[in-house]
Amino acid sequence: MQKNLNTTHLDCCYSDLNPNKGKLIEKSTCKKFNQQANIASKYIKVICNYKGKLVYEDYFIFPAKLRVRRKKVLNRYNVLILGLRSVSIINAYRKLSKFLNYLRYEMEVVEYTKYNAVSLNWINREALQNIIPLYTGMAYEDALKAYNQKHLNFIWEQYKREGYKILLAEDCVEHGVFRQGILQNVTANYNFSPFMKLYERLTGHISNGDCYICTSSKKSYKVVLDHYTSWSESIRENREKHFAMLWINSLTTTQEAHKGLNMLEIAAQDLISFFKTLKVRRLLEDTMVFIISDRGYMNNELYSIKQFKTEMKLPLLHIFLPIHMKVRQKRVVNQFMINRDKLVTPYDVHRTLETIVKFNTINFTYVQTKQKSMAKGISLFDKVPHRYCESIGVNSDTCACKYIAKYHRTKG
Numbered sequence: 001m002q003k004n005l006n007t008t009h010l011d012c013c014y015s016d017l018n019p020n021k022g023k024l025i026e027k028s029t030c031k032k033f034n035q036q037a038n039i040a041s042k043y044i045k046v047i048c049n050y051k052g053k054l055v056y057e058d059y060f061i062f063p064a065k066l067r068v069r070r071k072k073v074l075n076r077y078n079v080l081i082l083g084l085r086s087v088s089i090i091n092a093y094r095k096l097s098k099f100l101n102y103l104r105y106e107m108e109v110v111e112y113t114k115y116n117a118v119s120l121n122w123i124n125r126e127a128l129q130n131i132i133p134l135y136t137g138m139a140y141e142d143a144l145k146a147y148n149q150k151h152l153n154f155i156w157e158q159y160k161r162e163g164y165k166i167l168l169a170e171d172c173v174e175h176g177v178f179r180q181g182i183l184q185n186v187t188a189n190y191n192f193s194p195f196m197k198l199y200e201r202l203t204g205h206i207s208n209g210d211c212y213i214c215t216s217s218k219k220s221y222k223v224v225l226d227h228y229t230s231w232s233e234s235i236r237e238n239r240e241k242h243f244a245m246l247w248i249n250s251l252t253t254t255q256e257a258h259k260g261l262n263m264l265e266i267a268a269q270d271l272i273s274f275f276k277t278l279k280v281r282r283l284l285e286d287t288m289v290f291i292i293s294d295r296g297y298m299n300n301e302l303y304s305i306k307q308f309k310t311e312m313k314l315p316l317l318h319i320f321l322p323i324h325m326k327v328r329q330k331r332v333v334n335q336f337m338i339n340r341d342k343l344v345t346p347y348d349v350h351r352t353l354e355t356i357v358k359f360n361t362i363n364f365t366y367v368q369t370k371q372k373s374m375a376k377g378i379s380l381f382d383k384v385p386h387r388y389c390e391s392i393g394v395n396s397d398t399c400a401c402k403y404i405a406k407y408h409r410t411k412g
Contacts (some may be wrong), residue, residue, distance in 0.1 A: 002162075009050055009351065010034070010048055010050050011049045011050075012033060012034075012048040012049075012056070013028065013031055013032045013033065013047060014030065014039070014044045014045065014046045014047075015027075015031065015044065016028040016039065016040075016043070016044055017041065017043035017059070018383045019043065019194060019195065019198065022340050023198070024045070024059065024198055025308070025364060026045065028100065030047065032308075039062055041196065043058070043059070043060070043061055043062075045057070045058075045060075046058050046059075046060065054185040057179070057237050058115070058216045058217065059191075059198075059202065059203065061195045061201055061227065063190075063216050063230055063233075063234035063235075073362050074360060075361045076162070076285055076360065077161070077215040077241070077322065077325075077361060078232070078241050078244075078286055078287040078288070079187050079287070079288050079289075080244045080246070080287055080289045081244065081246065081289075081290045081292060081354060082168075082231075082248070082289065082290070082292070083177070083246060083292050083293065084247075084251075084252070084264075084291070084292070084293045084316060085177070085249045085251075085292040085293065085294060086251050086253070086294065086295060086296065086297045086298060087252060087297070087315065087316050088293070088295070088296030088297065088311035088314050088316065089315065089316050090295060090311050091261060091264065091296060091316065092264075095261070095262065095264040095268070096264060096267070096268050098264070098269070099267075099268040099269075099271045100270065101291065103291070103318055103320075107275065107279075107284075107320055108320075109112060109291070109319060109320045109341050110265075110318065110319045110320075110321065111316070111317070111336060112339075112340050112344055112380075113340065114343045115342060115344050115345070116313060116314065116345055116397055116398070116399065116400055116401075117129075117294070117295045117312070117313050117314070117315055117318070117345075117394075118139070118346055118393055118394050118395075118398060119123030119131055119139075119140070119394075119398055120295060120298070120312055120397065120398050124257040125179060127177070127294060128140055128177075129182050129193070129295040130175060130295050130346055131294050132183075133288040133345070133346040133347050133376075133393075134294075134346040134349055134350055135156075135183075135349055135350070136153065136155070136173055136350065137153060137350040137351065137376065139393060148153045149184045149392070152182070154186060155353050156188065156243050157351060158353075158354065159243040159357050160188075160189070160243075162357055163238075163240070164241050164242055164357075165235050165242045165243075165292075166187060166189045166245075167191075167229065167231055167242060167243070167244040167245070167246075168186065168193065168245050169188045169191065169192035169193065169196065169210070169227060169245070169246050169247075170190050170193060170196070170246065170249055171196060171200070171215075171220040171247075171249055172200070172211035172212070172225050172249035172250040172253050173200060174178040174197065175210050175211060175253045176193065176248060176249050177249070178191075178193055178247075180194075188366050190231065193225055193326060196224065199215055199216075199223065200212050200215050200220065203216040208251075210253050210254045211249060211253050212250065212410075213250055213251070213263070217240065217251075219266070219267075219270065220250045221267060222270055223359075225246070225247055225270070225271075227382050228244055228280070229254065229274070229277055229278065229283070229302060231244075231373070232244065232278075233281065234285055235391065247407060251263045251267055251298055252264060252266050260326075261297055267271055284322065285322060285365045286361055287322065288321060288356060289319065289320035289321070290318075290319050291313035291316065291317070291319075291320075292313075292317050292318075293316040295312050295313070296308070296312040296314060296315060297311070298312055310400060313399070313400035314396050317344070317349070319336075321333060321336070323360075325359075334382050335382065335383060338383075339383075339384045342384040342385075342387070343387050343389070343392070343401065344384065345377065345386075345392055347376040347393060347396060348379070348384065349379055349380070350377055351377035351378055351379045351380075352377075352379045352381065356381070376392060391403060
């Protein structure tokens with residue numbers, strides 16, 4: 001909204017909206033308001049006129065009103081997975097060092113320095129090669145077969161069966177994770193993508209060539225982060241638990257190498273503010289947070305450069321554990337800390353998520369998970385042995401072990 005306006009001549013109103021066939025249809029006349037209003041609709045449009053001239057227009061989504069549950073409150077942990085597309089751990093230290101320092105010193109997150117991608121296939125939906133193992137515990141090809149046979153289970157479905165509320169959200173929806181392959185038709189209690197897709201179409205501006213960096217008066221990714229904050233508060237008010245999967249795509253989904261590598265920098269302070277807000281509102285007290293990426297930035301222009309070819313194999317993985325978990329189950333947490341120096345993959349993160357859904361926050365009962373006969377991953381709360389890439393589903397072209405060993409020798 002324009003600054004220095006005399007509010008005496010400012011008239012604002014909102015109208016209820018109904019999403020229909022890719023559009024937001026106004027289903028009510030514009031209702032005037034002054035400084036605040038009681039909103040009953042899930043979607044609204046706000047406009048403000050100054051002396052008869054339109055000076056402000058925006059769209060908003062509000063968390064749906066939830067029915068009070070009659071069953072016993074879940075004594076479980078919430079799970080937030082914040083995905084940063086195409087961000088290697090090395091480029092994160094280049095461009096997000098301030099944010100990573102905040103995670104390390106203020107939130108005491110656990111950094112997994114040897115988190116390795118499982119595939120870097122350039123042909124046919126390469127972006128899903130490392131996301132599907134995270135979601136299903138299966139290689140992409142195996143998951144595709146299971147999908148065609150109609151018996152593929154995504155990790156959030158396990159949480160939903162336990163009574164969790166599920167949120168799937170991302171920016172740059174047209175090029176997002178949930179627009180690809182077998183993820184196109186996934187369902188959740190709350191799928192933010194339909195609104196975000198329309199919002200980007202109606203208000204998007206400042207493009208990086210593939211995605212809108214800004215929507216209306218906000219950066220696109222902040223719309224997603226802010227929605228999670230308000231949504232998780234509404235879930236807590238209803239005494240329920242949640243599983244949220246957020247992807248930030250807009251900063252790195254571009255074929256222009258200088259933008260794909262450098263634009264990440266603008267998000268550092270916003271990410272810090274996001275977690276500070278969660279902390280102040282006590283939304284992290286019973287929430288495990290996974291800050292994760294699928295792989296490093298991939299671009300034809302950079303592929304021949306050895307440094308970036310190696311970075312593609314080493315995505316970001318930081319995990320936050322609630323304080324009372326560290327206090328109540330020191331043995332399990334100590335093992336979790338030891339594993340941060342082990343070779344781990346998306347299969348292990350998937351197995352960890354399968355473990356968390358059974359955790360109890362009251363007496364913190366935890367039984368070491370039995371290894372499934374076909375499972376490739378090990379829960380990070382269990383002992384992870386010394387392993388080789390080929391033995392855990394990582395092909396030799398994707399394995400970064402040689403680089404890691406060289407890096408640590410140089411560093412030491």
